[in-house]
Amino acid sequence: MIIVTLLPALLLLTSALGSEAFSAARRAGGFSPPLVACRATTAAGGNEIDLHPPTIAALSRAFLVRAEKDPDLLLRFDQSRMEEWEIALNAGKVSQAAVEAFVKEHSLNPTNDSHVEMTQVLGGRIVAVITRFDELEEDLLGRCARRLVELEDEGDDACRNWFVRVGVPDSELEAFTSVDTELGLTDGASPADAFDAECLFCEDLRANRARSLLAMFLKEIEGPGLRRNKVEVPCMDVDFLGDEELEVLFGSKSGEPNEESNAPTPPKQDDVPADSVEPDTVDISAIASPLHPVVLDAVEEGLRLRSKNITTSPLRLIDNSIEMYDVQFTVGKFVERFLSSRDDLNMFTTEEVEVIGGRAVGALMRLEDLEWEWNHRVTSSGSFNDMGVEEYMHEVGLARGLEQTDVGAIDQLLLDDSQFARSRAERLYGVFLMSLEGPGVEASGNVIPHGSFADFIDDELQIELMRPKQRK
Numbered sequence: 462m463i464i465v466t467l468l469p470a471l472l473l474l475t476s477a478l479g480s481e482a483f484s485a486a487r488r489a490g491g492f493s494p495p496l497v498a499c500r501a502t503t504a505a506g507g508n509e510i511d512l513h514p515p516t517i518a519a520l521s522r523a524f525l526v527r528a529e530k531d532p533d534l535l536l537r538f539d540q541s542r543m544e545e546w547e548i549a550l551n552a553g554k555v556s557q558a559a560v561e562a563f564v565k566e567h568s569l570n571p572t573n574d575s576h577v578e579m580t581q582v583l584g585g586r587i588v589a590v591i592t593r594f595d596e597l598e599e600d601l602l603g604r605c606a607r608r609l610v611e612l613e614d615e616g617d618d619a620c621r622n623w624f625v626r627v628g629v630p631d632s633e634l635e636a637f638t639s640v641d642t643e644l645g646l647t648d649g650a651s652p653a654d655a656f657d658a659e660c661l662f663c664e665d666l667r668a669n670r671a672r673s674l675l676a677m678f679l680k681e682i683e684g685p686g687l688r689r690n691k692v693e694v695p696c697m698d699v700d701f702l703g704d705e706e707l708e709v710l711f712g713s714k715s716g717e718p719n720e721e722s723n724a725p726t727p728p729k730q731d732d733v734p735a736d737s738v739e740p741d742t743v744d745i746s747a748i749a750s751p752l753h754p755v756v757l758d759a760v761e762e763g764l765r766l767r768s769k770n771i772t773t774s775p776l777r778l779i780d781n782s783i784e785m786y787d788v789q790f791t792v793g794k795f796v797e798r799f800l801s802s803r804d805d806l807n808m809f810t811t812e813e814v815e816v817i818g819g820r821a822v823g824a825l826m827r828l829e830d831l832e833w834e835w836n837h838r839v840t841s842s843g844s845f846n847d848m849g850v851e852e853y854m855h856e857v858g859l860a861r862g863l864e865q866t867d868v869g870a871i872d873q874l875l876l877d878d879s880q881f882a883r884s885r886a887e888r889l890y891g892v893f894l895m896s897l898e899g900p901g902v903e904a905s906g907n908v909i910p911h912g913s914f915a916d917f918i919d920d921e922l923q924i925e926l927m928r929p930k931q932r933k
Contacts, residue, residue, distance in 0.1 A: 509579075509695055509696070510567055510579060510695075511696060512579060512583050512696040513675070513696055513701050515559055515563045516559075516586055516590075516671075516675055517668060517675060517701070518559070519555060519556065519558075519559035519587045520590055520674065520675060521664070521667040521668045523552070523587075523594075524660050524667040525661070525667060526555065527594075527657070528658075528660050530657075534551050534554065536555075547793070549793075550786070552588045552592050553588055555587060555591060556583075556584045556585075556587040556588045556591075557584070557786065559583065560583055563580065563583055564576075564580060578695065582694045586678070589678065589682075589683070590674055590678050593674075593682075597674045597677055598652075598656075598670075601627070601629065601673055601674065601677065601710075602634065604709060604710060605627065605629045605637075605709065606637060606638050608709050609634065609638070624709070626669060626705065626706055626709075627669060627670075627710065628667070628671070628672070628673045628674075630655070630656065632650070632659060633656045633659065635655075636650055636651060636652045636654075637652040640652070656670075672701055672706075673702075673710060675701075676702055676706075677710060679697060679698075680699055683697070685906065686906030687904055689906050749916050749917075750916055751808075751809070751911065752809070752817050752910065753890075753915075755805070755817050756821050756824070756890060757887060757890055759796060759799050759817075759821040759824075759825070760825065760890050761883055763776060763821070764882055764889075766795065767872075768871075768872035768875045770872070776791055776828070777828070777829060788826070792822055792825045793822065795825070796818055800814070800817070800818055800821075813910050820893070820898065823893060823897070823898065824889060824890050824893045827893065827897075828889065831893055832889060833865065834892055834896075835857075835888050835892050839857055839859060842922075842926060855880075856884060857888055858881070858885035858886070858887065858888035858889065859885075860874055860881070887915075887918065888918075888923070888927075890915070891915035891923070894927075895913070895924070895928050895929065896927060896929040896930070898913045899912075899913035899914070899929075900929050915927060
C-alpha cells in the first residue's frame with residue numbers, strides 16, 4: 462500500500478478556503494490563492510487574527526473524535542481496518558470543518574489575499590499535526606517520562622499529576638513507563654487506550670494535549686525549515702504556553718532548547734546520506750526525473766475520469782450532493798488503484814513511489830485551480846500574445862476556440878483527443894511542481910528525490926510561466 466506522505470506537507474502551504482472561494486477569486490480576475498508565494502500578512506483593518514485558538518480547538522476536537530472511534534472518521538491507524546492514507550483524508554475533514562467555522566466567525570473575504578493565507582495556514586497546520594499525532598505523542602510521553610524521573614529523584618511525590626498540564630494524564634504516563642521496550646508489551650491498558658478513556662470526559666486535558674503537540678510542531682517541525690529559508694507565515698511563535706510547560710517540552714522556560722533538550726538538531730554533513738546530496742556541479746534541472754512519466758500518466762487518466770462526471774466517483778463538485786471530502790476520497794482511491802495497476806513500480810525505491818503517489822494526489826486535488834491558473838498565466842502573457850496565442854493553444858494544454866467556462870466542451874475534448882489530454886496534463890502538473898511543490902519543499906528544508914523541476918517541458922517561456930508568482 463502506498464502511503465501518501467507528501468500531502469500534509471503540501472497542504473501546509475497550499476490549503477484553501479474551498480471551491481466557492483476559488484470561484485469567487487476567478488471571477489475577480491486574480492491569481493488563484495493557492496498558487497502565490499506565502500508571506501506574513503494581516504487581516505483587513507491591520508490586526509492579525511490569532512490562529513492558535515482555532516487550531517488548538519480543532520486538535521482538541523480531533524482527540525475527542527479519535528477517542529469515540531467513529532468508524533467513518535478514524536484518526537488512529539488500525540492495520541486491520543484501514544489504510545494509512547485514510548488518516549490524512551479524515552484529518553482533512555476535521556480541518557475543513559474548522560476552516561469553514563473560522564471563515565464564518567470572522568466574516569473573511571475569499572478574494573482577500575491575507576484572509577486566504579490565514580485559512581491556508583490554519584487548515585494546513587491542523588492536517589499536518591493530526592497526521593503526526595502518533596509520532597508527536599510518543600515524543601511527548603518520552604519527554605514527560607524523563608522529566609518524571611528527574612522529579613522523583615528530587616523527592617516530589619505528587620509529580621505524576623503535574624503532567625496533566627501538558628496533556629498527559631497519570632494513567633497514560635504509567636502505561637507508557639510500564640511498556641516492555643524489548644517486546645512492546647504492557648501489563649495493563651496501552652497508553653493510547655488510557656488517554657482515550659481520560660480525554661472522553663475531560664475537555665481541559667484535550668486542550669492541554671493540543672497545545673503541547675502544536676507547540677512541538679511549530680517549534681521543531683514547521684518553524685526551523687521556514688525560518689531557515691526566510692519564509693514567514695502567520696502565527697509562527699509559541700506564545701500560548703507557560704514557563705513550566707515550556708521547560709517540560711523544550712528543556713528551558715524560554716522555549717529555546719538547551720543542551721539537555723529533546724528537540725532534534727540538524728544532521729551533520731557526514732550524517733546526510735550521500736545520495737541525498739546534490740554535487741555543486743550538477744544542474745538538477747538538466748537531469749530527467751524518472752518519476753514524472755508515471756505521475757503524468759496518473760494526471761492524464763484522472764483528467765479523463767473527471768470528464769465523465771461519474772457521481773459515484775467524483776473528481777470535482779459535480780452537483781450539490783457532492784462534498785469536497787467525496788472528491789478527496791475518490792482521489793485517494795483512484796491513485797491507489799492506479800499505482801496497483803502499474804507493473805513498473807519495482808524499479809523505484811519506496812520513497813520514490815511515495816513521492817509519485819503524493820504528487821498524483823496533490824495535482825488531482827487541485828485540477829480546477831491549476832487549470833484556471835495556467836489559463837490566466839498564458840492568456841495574460843505578453844510573449845504568448847505577441848506570437849498569437851490562439852495558434853499555440855493546444856500545444857500548451859488549452860482548448861482552442863473554447864472559453865475556460867465551457868466545461869462540458871473541454872471535457873469532451875479531453876475524452877476525444879489524447880494528444881490534448883496529455884498536453885494539458887503536462888502543463889497542469891508543471892505548474893503544480895514549479896509553483897506549489899518546489900517552493901513548499903524548499904521552505905520546509907526537505908529534500909525530494911530528483912527535485913521538482915518540470916524537465917518534460919522544453920520551452921523556456923512556458924517554464925518561466927510555471928514559476929511561482931510573488932505577491933506585489
